Amino acid sequence: MWRRTTLLSSLMPSSKASLLHQMQAAYGLKIWGAFSTEVLKPAKGRIPPREKPPFITFVLGGPGSGKGTQCAKIVETFGFTHLSAGDLLRKEISSNSENGAMILNMIKEGKIVPSDMTVKLIQRAIESSENDKFLIDGFPRSEENRQTYERIVGEEPNVVLFFDCPEEEMVKRVLSRNQGRVDDNIDTMRKRLEVFTSLNLPVINYYSEKGKLYKIRAVGTEDEIFEQVHPIFAAFEVLK
Numbered sequence: 001m002w003r004r005t006t007l008l009s010s011l012m013p014s015s016k017a018s019l020l021h022q023m024q025a026a027y028g029l030k031i032w033g034a035f036s037t038e039v040l041k042p043a044k045g046r047i048p049p050r051e052k053p054p055f056i057t058f059v060l061g062g063p064g065s066g067k068g069t070q071c072a073k074i075v076e077t078f079g080f081t082h083l084s085a086g087d088l089l090r091k092e093i094s095s096n097s098e099n100g101a102m103i104l105n106m107i108k109e110g111k112i113v114p115s116d117m118t119v120k121l122i123q124r125a126i127e128s129s130e131n132d133k134f135l136i137d138g139f140p141r142s143e144e145n146r147q148t149y150e151r152i153v154g155e156e157p158n159v160v161l162f163f164d165c166p167e168e169e170m171v172k173r174v175l176s177r178n179q180g181r182v183d184d185n186i187d188t189m190r191k192r193l194e195v196f197t198s199l200n201l202p203v204i205n206y207y208s209e210k211g212k213l214y215k216i217r218a219v220g221t222e223d224e225i226f227e228q229v230h231p232i233f234a235a236f237e238v239l240k
């Protein structure tokens with residue numbers, strides 16, 4: 001199911017790869033651009049499949065609950081690759097993709113972007129990484145997100161974290177986040193909290209019933225919260 005992408009140069013005899021590097025040095029992006037379609041696509045048939053499925057952690061919690069902040073700490077300590085669904089969608093907007101305007105509109109309205117788009121971005125990011133452990137932050141945000149991932153990727157997550165934070169604390173944090181995000185305002189935040197309660201809580205309950213959910217009390221300092229997170233990953237032999 002999982003494939004890895006590779007650099008074009010690694011598929012060539014070394015003399016040609018060296019020539020490619022020299023041409024890139026001389027002509028920069030023009031040369032790279034000429035090959036870019038080939039480079040970005042997983043090379044079908046040439047790349048061996050992953051030997052085993054990657055270790056997947058879904059990171060859930062309301063807007064401003066501290067998902068991204070704690071993910072950075074998990075990356076530092078346990079060597080995960082952090083994939084934020086929101087960041088992947090924001091990259092689509094800034095890359096002027098054909099869906100960019102629609103995605104921007106949905107984010108401004110606090111709505112969930114159609115699942116197949118988000119799942120494909122996540123899948124592509126996993127396939128093009130050599131890492132075998134991923135934090136998928138802000139996903140799945142709805143049962144439809146979850147089912148689409150299951151249908152397209154066909155794997156269950158190993159761990160699901162839920163950062164449980166009171167609404168008034170989330171509002172305070174989002175309004176002082178200061179990252180220039182179009183959705184960090186009180187009107188969008190109200191809508192996002194409604195969407196979180198109606199669409200994301202059922203997903204959280206689903207994983208709780210499956211025994212995969214680790215609920216973290218997301219109040220206190222960043223380090224105090226990470227003290228609850230650390231033992232969850234430290235208990236997994238495969239992450240050592």
Ligand SMILES: Nc1ncnc2c1ncn2[C@@H]1O[C@H](COP(=O)(O)OP(=O)(O)O)[C@@H](O)[C@H]1O
Nearest residue numbers: 063064065066067068069173176177220221222
């Ligand atoms: N434990 C904490 N206490 C106070 N502020 C925090 C804490 N954790 C994160 N923050 C701040 O709150 C804001 C939202 O955090 P972030 O990690 O972006 O949350 P999320 O990804 O869940 O929306 C950021 O400005 C971050 O610096």
Ligand SMILES: Nc1ccn([C@H]2C[C@H](O)[C@@H](COP(=O)(O)OP(=O)(O)O)O2)c(=O)n1
Nearest residue numbers: 062063064085086087111112113138139141
């Ligand atoms: N699975 C997802 C994740 C995010 N989105 C959209 C809708 C969300 O309100 C925005 C922002 O998500 P993001 O995870 O970056 O937001 P927070 O870090 O929780 O504040 O992106 C989505 O449609 N589907």
Ligand SMILES: [Mg+2]
Nearest residue numbers: 067068084086
């Ligand atoms: Mg975030």
